[in-house]
Amino acid sequence: MPTHEIPPLEVSDLVKVYASRRGRKQLVTAVDHVSFTISPGAAVGLVGASGSGKSTIAKIVTAAERPSSGHVTFGGQKVEALRRRGRRDYHRRVQMVFQDPYAALNPLHTVEYAVMRPAQNFLSMSAHAARDRVHELLDIVGLTPSAQYAPKLPHQLSGGQHQRVVIARALACDPQLLIADEPVSMLDVSLRADILDLLARLRHERGLSLLYITHDLLSARVVTDELIVLNKGQVVETGPTKQVLRHPRHAYTKELLAALPNPFAHAGAASGPT
Amino acid sequence: MSQLATPPVTTGAAKSHLVEARGVDVVYQPRDGQRIWAVRNVDLTLEQGEFVGLVGESGCGKSTLGYALTGMLRPPARLEAGQIRIGGTDIAGLDAEDLRRQRRHGFAIVLQSGMNALNPVRTIEKDFSDILRAHAERGQRPDAASVRAQAGELLERVKLDRDVLGRYPHELSGGMRQRVAIAMALSLAPRMIVFDEPTTALDVIVQAAVIETIKELQREQGFTALLITHDLGVVLDVTDRTMVMYAGRIVEDQPSRALLSGPHHPYTAALLSCYADPTAEVVHLGSVPGTPPDLSERLAGCSFAPRCSRVEELCRRVEPELTPLGPGRAACHVTAAERAAELATKGAA
Numbered sequence: 001m002p003t004h005e006i007p008p009l010e011v012s013d014l015v016k017v018y019a020s021r022r023g024r025k026q027l028v029t030a031v032d033h034v035s036f037t038i039s040p041g042a043a044v045g046l047v048g049a050s051g052s053g054k055s056t057i058a059k060i061v062t063a064a065e066r067p068s069s070g071h072v073t074f075g076g077q078k079v080e081a082l083r084r085r086g087r088r089d090y091h092r093r094v095q096m097v098f099q100d101p102y103a104a105l106n107p108l109h110t111v112e113y114a115v116m117r118p119a120q121n122f123l124s125m126s127a128h129a130a131r132d133r134v135h136e137l138l139d140i141v142g143l144t145p146s147a148q149y150a151p152k153l154p155h156q157l158s159g160g161q162h163q164r165v166v167i168a169r170a171l172a173c174d175p176q177l178l179i180a181d182e183p184v185s186m187l188d189v190s191l192r193a194d195i196l197d198l199l200a201r202l203r204h205e206r207g208l209s210l211l212y213i214t215h216d217l218l219s220a221r222v223v224t225d226e227l228i229v230l231n232k233g234q235v236v237e238t239g240p241t242k243q244v245l246r247h248p249r250h251a252y253t254k255e256l257l258a259a260l261p262n263p264f265a266h267a268g269a270a271s272g273p274t
Numbered sequence: 275m276s277q278l279a280t281p282p283v284t285t286g287a288a289k290s291h292l293v294e295a296r297g298v299d300v301v302y303q304p305r306d307g308q309r310i311w312a313v314r315n316v317d318l319t320l321e322q323g324e325f326v327g328l329v330g331e332s333g334c335g336k337s338t339l340g341y342a343l344t345g346m347l348r349p350p351a352r353l354e355a356g357q358i359r360i361g362g363t364d365i366a367g368l369d370a371e372d373l374r375r376q377r378r379h380g381f382a383i384v385l386q387s388g389m390n391a392l393n394p395v396r397t398i399e400k401d402f403s404d405i406l407r408a409h410a411e412r413g414q415r416p417d418a419a420s421v422r423a424q425a426g427e428l429l430e431r432v433k434l435d436r437d438v439l440g441r442y443p444h445e446l447s448g449g450m451r452q453r454v455a456i457a458m459a460l461s462l463a464p465r466m467i468v469f470d471e472p473t474t475a476l477d478v479i480v481q482a483a484v485i486e487t488i489k490e491l492q493r494e495q496g497f498t499a500l501l502i503t504h505d506l507g508v509v510l511d512v513t514d515r516t517m518v519m520y521a522g523r524i525v526e527d528q529p530s531r532a533l534l535s536g537p538h539h540p541y542t543a544a545l546l547s548c549y550a551d552p553t554a555e556v557v558h559l560g561s562v563p564g565t566p567p568d569l570s571e572r573l574a575g576c577s578f579a580p581r582c583s584r585v586e587e588l589c590r591r592v593e594p595e596l597t598p599l600g601p602g603r604a605a606c607h608v609t610a611a612e613r614a615a616e617l618a619t620k621g622a623a
Binding site for chain 1: 331332447448476477478479480481482483504505506507508510511534544545546548549550551552553554555557559560561562563565
């Protein structure tokens with residue numbers, strides 16, 4: 001569906017400093033000189049434990065926060081310099097999927113309303129056209145038959161269905177870059193593969209770029225091709241995902257790998273049962 | 275703090291199991307809604323000092339079972355049938371005061387949201403003081419200095435600094451708060467602790483550290499631990515034995531090592547396929563297609579049949595019993611028949 005070329009997203013020398021909560025003149029450097037590029041159609045994983053700065057980077061990339069220094073450019077434009085129409089257009093092109101699917105949907109709005117609003121707001125679609133689009137999107141994210149799901153309220157959906165609605169809503173305004181912040185960490189492990197498959201399929205079929213944020217290296221392995229490992233705001237290791245995980249060089253990457261619940265590593269089995 | 279030697283309060287026949295549940299049914303009966311059979315016909319035993327995992331998807335009844343085992347069911351949930359004995363005492367028959375006494379040395383529970391249940395306007399020391407004083411023997415209420423000493427020791431056991439006593443919950447990280455909740459559960463030296471999703475809200479590194487602490491404490495102090503989680507990976511990492519729940523029933527119960535190398539139930543096999551080694555040459559993640567059944571309806575046949583890859587005609591008609599199989603138990607027609615056939619060929623040979 002995207003008719004236009006997707007520009008690369010460039011993050012260069014990004015720094016974000018927060019004043020400490022304790023109010024003394026302490027400063028916390030949440031993001032410490034981070035640079036990376038997401039090429040058109042690439043899937044980049046940003047991994048690290050809590051406090052590594054990965055969500056702060058997501059906030060800056062989505063223009064919810066301003067960097068202390070450095071910048072994010074998309075299609076040659078500096079994101080932090082965007083105002084009004086430019087910023088609005090940027091929000092159409094860069095959409096977000098949140099960690100907590102239960103908190104990401106208004107409990108009083110139907111699935112149809114949640115998904116049609118971005119189409120109306122960003123693409124100026126008529127209500128009629130937006131409704132058609134909702135059904136098309138629900139089909140794409142696997143909520144079929146769409147007529148059955150469109151009138152439902154969030155509390156009538158399971159966790160996995162919630163997250164599919166959140167993804168459908170993110171797609172509604174035809175974005176070019178999807179930022180997914182821990183999209184499977186609150187879901188049952190049994191659903192993890194399905195949601196990850198959906199993200200991978202969307203990326204290939206619609207040519208989306210993906211910034212995937214997680215502490216779960218297994219899901220990062222499945223969905224990304226490049227990995228950026230963050231620790232305390234600094235990039236400690238980057239490279240092709242498979243290579244970084246199979247031959248980690250930095251101690252922190254090894255620590256993340258060791259902390260992952262991985263029954264098969266201990267069993268000495270090569271991989272899962274067939 | 276060595277009350278672990280407290281003799282079990284035994285009534286009736288002598289029991290070797292610390293916890294014994296027979297035919298437990300738990301029903302949610304909202305005033306104007308449908309009955310939901312959250313736990314159906316559960317039989318289980320836990321031995322003193324055993325570390326057991328209870329896994330399953332959301333809504334399979336695992337937390338409800340954990341609540342039932344610790345006498346925490348509140349309306350609309352009700353123990354509809356069955357018996358739960360802890361140290362020989364039938365806990366369903368206890369009134370509020372006796373249940374409170376049981377909590378003194380009998381059992382404790384650590385909740386997923388327990389870390390957020392700490393009182394935001396009181397220091398950690400005050401919360402410990404409540405527990406230690408409320409459960410003190412008559413005439414032995416500890417004074418402030420003794421509370422501080424005991425609570426400080428408990429915090430050190432969960433690898434926190436004594437200084438945490440003077441802090442407020444908001445000054446602590448999630449992992450630290452969960453450690454405080456664990457220290458509180460330890461404070462009365464219970465013989466059994468139920469951990470209900472204790473690390474689900476934490477990131478991997480903190481999760482690994484908290485689980486490691488639980489494992490160490492369990493080994494040192496010898497309490498029985500029941501770890502409830504949706505994460506089979508965590509359970510297989512640390513437990514001696516794993517029970518798998520589906521649609522309110524235990525469908526498999528095996529030593530964890532045996533379960534990893536040879537799951538009996540197709541549901542367990544499907545859950546295992548959702549894990550892989552991220553450092554493998556090729557990684558394939560499986561899923562369990564479909565959704566768990568609606569527990570407001572009485573189910574005919576095996577509740578996993580609609581999602582099962584190995585379903586047979588019998589499965590749709592007759593609900594399989596949880597029967598001994600190999601080193602554990604399983605509720606599956608297909609594997610039971612297979613195992614019987616294997617034994618027959620072995621016998622013939």
